[in-house]
Amino acid sequence: MKVLQHTFLLLIAIGLLSCKDEVKPASATKIPVETTTPEMAKRDDIIAFAKLYMGTAYCYASSNPKKGFDCSGFVNFVYNHFGIELPRSSSGFKNLGKALKPSEFKVGDVLVFYGYRDKNSIGHVGIVCEANGMQSKFIHASSGKEMAVTISELGSAQYTARFYKCISPFEI
Template sequence: MRKLFIVVFLIFLSASAVHAQMQLPFEYQQVVKKLISEFGKKSTTHYTEDPAEVSSSTLIDFAKKLIGIPYRYATSNPNVGFDCSGFVNYVFSNFGFNVPRSSTEFANTGNETSLKECKVGDVLVFTGSNPKIRQIGHVGIVYSVDGDKISFIHATSGKAHGVTITELNDYYKSRFLKVMRIL
């Protein structure tokens, strides 16, 4: 929105100068040229790599930059907050992957693999907060695998109430449903 405002303002400024048959001072011309050239560039917060060439470390490095963004139900906007699927969707979408916006839809996204075979960048699919109800309700991205110790990065409504890294502990193991490989 801000970029659109700047462009409209610059066009208005240029049109006003032409209409009044005035030449902008050299300093303003340089500023206008710089702003127009910057407007055409992609945002530095979004990667433009081919999804087939994205490494798990690149994906996780990007995801780590989002740690601390608060939890917010039904959102996938880093300026507002993330819910779990909004976070996973935002991270993968920034690399050109077309992934669901809903945690339940991750059940059929990518290729299922076992927990023993999971790798950094895989998506962990969990039940909601009640492990007795075996329906999908939460997702996260595998952050690290060290033997049997797995950590994942996710947006949680729990204690951290935002994007955080959590160990796959007994509580999350009781909620675990499957691993989906997208990379």
Template sequence: MKKSLLLCCFTLLFFSTVKSQTVPQKYKDLLQKLSKDISEKDPGTNLISFAKTMIGIPYRYASSNPSIGFDCSGFVSYVFKNFGISAPRSSSEFIVSGTPVKLENVKIGDVLVFTGSNRRVRRAGHVGIVAAIKGDTIQFIHSSSGKANGVTLTTLNPYYKSRFMKAVSML
């Protein structure tokens, strides 16, 4: 975000002060480097930054409205929609959406699909977005009807690992 702002400011300032059609090569190189740095940034980072602004919004069954709350898939679809990415509105639809990813290869911004609260019923019932990866520890952001009762960050702990079904990339 800071680099984008810097690039925009630099571009506006530079081109508003240049009187001739000739742009010095050192400025062209700097502009190209800034553009490349921004485009290579992990696309999931902005997605998660936006998602984190909603931490604490309460859980609300069948809702994708931040003014009243989110259910899990409502939260995930709302976050992706903000970036122009089409995502399912139902957690069960994530099983057949996106590109499958092995859990050991997930990236920030990938979607984790879980069973509902009964892990013995192997049917999708909950989703969250990978928010951080530190070594073997994965943290995801989701709207939970459990103890947190709303949008929260959770570590992929043994409880969620037992419910894990699939990871998919929507990016």
């Protein structure tokens, strides 16, 4: 039954992405079917859905896959697809949720970063796609050299220096 549910979700996502004028995903990823808890199944589904948008162009102030995404637009779009409301602006994450310890990071948690130029305000967010504490990987809409939805390492100097906190969207 779970295999059918996951396959159906993937087919819906691919069908929605093939509409005229939309940015098509670089490739469809296989949705994991083996999970241990309903929450983990949802977390895995969130990452599989987010990965469908790998390579989608960066577009400031957009949460529209036809145009592209900014960081918070991407996070907002992905979670809205699963009925989870999150802030549309990265600054809205500053006082949201309880900060997790690195040992508590899970796939699907949201990483919150200070701005690139302004170290006093929140300026970037992404979704943990491989949980490993401060060495976790995350998927995000990058305005850096990639200018697209990509996967980066939290442990890289540019992100470690800007890291503010990690929160669980399931505990807000």
